[in-house]
Amino acid sequence: xxxxxxxxxxxxxxxxxxxxxxxxxxxxxxxxxxxxxxxxxxxxxxxxxxxxxxxxxxxxxxxxxxxxxxxxxxxxxxxxxxxxxxxxxxxxxxxxxxxxxxxxxxxxxxxxxxxxxxxxxxxxxxxxxxxxxxxxxxxxxxxxxxxxxxxxxxxxxxxxxxxxxxxxxxxxxxxxxxxxxxxxxxxxxxxxxxxxxxxxxxxxxxxxxxxxxxxxxxxxxxxxxxxxxxxxxxxxxxxxxxxxxxxxxxxxxxxxxxxxxxxxxxxxxxxxxxxxxxxxxx
Numbered sequence: 028x029x030x031x032x033x034x035x036x037x038x039x040x041x042x043x044x045x046x047x048x049x050x051x052x053x054x055x056x057x058x059x060x061x062x063x064x065x066x067x068x069x070x071x072x073x074x075x076x077x078x079x080x081x082x083x084x085x086x087x088x089x090x091x092x093x094x095x096x097x098x099x100x101x102x103x104x105x106x107x108x109x110x111x112x113x114x115x116x117x118x119x120x121x122x123x124x125x126x127x128x129x130x131x132x133x134x135x136x137x138x139x140x141x142x143x144x145x146x147x148x149x150x151x152x153x154x155x156x157x158x159x160x161x162x163x164x165x166x167x168x169x170x171x172x173x174x175x176x177x178x179x180x181x182x183x184x185x186x187x188x189x190x191x192x193x194x195x196x197x198x199x200x201x202x203x204x205x206x207x208x209x210x211x212x213x214x215x216x217x218x219x220x221x222x223x224x225x226x227x228x229x230x231x232x233x234x235x236x237x238x239x240x241x242x243x244x245x246x247x248x249x250x251x252x253x254x255x256x257x258x259x260x261x262x263x264x265x266x267x268x269x270x271x272x273x274x275x276x277x278x279x280x281x282x283x284x285x286x287x288x289x290x291x292x293x294x295x296x297x298x299x300x301x302x303x304x305x306x307x308x309x
Contacts, residue, residue, distance in 0.1 A: 028257060029057045029100050031092070031125065033085065033118050034107040034246065036062035038077075040287040042069040043107055046243035047250035049290055050272070053297045054254050059101070061088050063114050069242050082113030089121045098128035105253055106161070107246055108139040108149070115156045119164055133257065136165035136201075137249040143173045143210070163200035167256060169249040170196070171207045185213045186309065193224045202226055203262050205252050205269070207245050223252075223266035223306065230263045230306040232270040239281040243288050248273040251297065263306040271300035 030051060035043035044060045051058050063085065066077035092098065104122050109115040122134045138157040141147040147154055158178055162168055176183045178199065179192035189211065193204050202225065209220040214233070221232045248269050255265035275296035280289045295301075 028055070028102045028254070029059065029097075030103045030105055030254070030257075031059045031061065031089075031101050031121065032105045032250070033061045033063060033121065034105070035064040035066070035110070036060070037066050037068050037075075039068045040243070041247075041290045042243040043246055046246035046288065046290065047105065047107070049294070050247055050297045051250050051254050053294050054251075056254055059092060061085060063108070063110055071242050079110050080114070081111070082115075082117035085114060085117035086120060089117075089124065093124060093128075098125050101125045101129055101132055103133045103135060103253060103257055105135045105137070105250060107137040107249065109153055109156070109161070111150060112152050112156050115153070115161055119160060122164060133166040133253075134164060135167040135169065135249065135253040135256075136161050137169045137245065138162055138174050138178065139245075140170075140174045140177055142171055146173075147177075158199070162196065165201045167203040167205070167253060168196065168201045169205045169207055169245070169252060171245060172209050172211075175204075175206055183209075183211060185211050189222065190229065193222070193229065197224065197226050203256060205249075205262070205266060207248055221248075221266060221270045222309075223262040225262040228263075229309050230266055231309045232266050232304045232306050234270060234274045234304050237274075237277050237281045239277055241277070241280060241286075241288055243290075244273060244277060247276065247288065247290070266306045267304065268300075270306075271303045272296050274304065275300045275302060 048058045064079045066075045106118045179195040204224045206222040251269035255268040276293045279293040
C-alpha cells in the first residue's frame with residue numbers, strides 16, 4: 028500500500044507528518060510524505076523556528092512524483108492541518124491527479140479547524156475552505172467534536188445531536204466519518220467515545236479517559252484509521268484497530284509523564300494493541 032501524506036512536519040516531537048508517517052510505516056505502508064511546513068517543534072511550545080511552504084511548492088513536489096510514473100500505485104491521499112488556502116487548493120489538485128491515475132484511490136481529510144475549549148485556531152478562510160471544498164472532496168473525514176459541530180452547523184450535546192451532525196456531514200460528500208473524540212451528556216465522566224459511520228450504521232468505541240493533554244494524537248489516529256479502512260473496507264474494524272492503538276499509545280505516554288507522544292517507544296501498540304476495544308453498534 029502507498030499513501031501520499033501532505034501535512035505539516037516538525038523536527039522535534041510528533042505532530043502532522045511527524046505523528047502520522049511512522050505509524051503507517053509500522054503497519055507496513057509505503058508513505059510518500061510532503062511537508063506543508065517544516066518547524067523545529069510544534070507551536071504549542073510558544074516558540075519555534077522554521078518555514079511555511081506555499082501551494083506551488085506542494086504542486087512542484089507532486090509533479091516530481093508524477094514524473095516517476097507512480098501515481099497509479101497511490102492507494103490514498105491523507106491531509107491534515109492546512110496553513111493557507113493555496114495549500115488546500117494544492118492538496119485538492121493532488122487528489123484529482125491521483126484519482127485520474129487510480130480511480131480506486133481514496134482521499135482522507137482530517138479537517139483541522141479547532142477544538143473544544145480552544146475554538147477555531149486556524150487562519151481566516153481555512154474553516155470555510157474545509158467545509159465548502161476539502162470535506163466535500165473527501166471519501167473519509169476524521170473531525171473531532173468541535174469540528175463535527177462546526178461542519179454540521181449545530182452544537183453537539185448528546186448522542187442524538189451527534190447522529191444529526193454526522194448525517195449532515197455525510198450530506199456534504201464523505202461516505203466515511205470517524206469522530207476522534209466525543210464528550211457528551213449521555214456518557215460516563217471517566218470515558219471518552221469515538222464514533223465511526225459509513226452512512227448506514229454508527230459504531231462507537233468507548234475507552235477510559237486519560238489525564239493527558241497532548242499534541243499529535245489526532246494526526247496519528249487519522250492515519251491509523253485510514254490505513255485500516257483501506258485494508259478492510261470496514262469502518263467498524265478500522266475504528267476498533269485505530270482506537271485500541273491510540274489508547275495504548277496515550278496510556279504509555281501518560282504513564283511516562285511525557286510532553287510528546289511516545290510514538291517510537293510505544294510502537295508495538297500500532298501492530299498489537301495491549302488492550303482491544305471492540306466497536307459496538309449504537
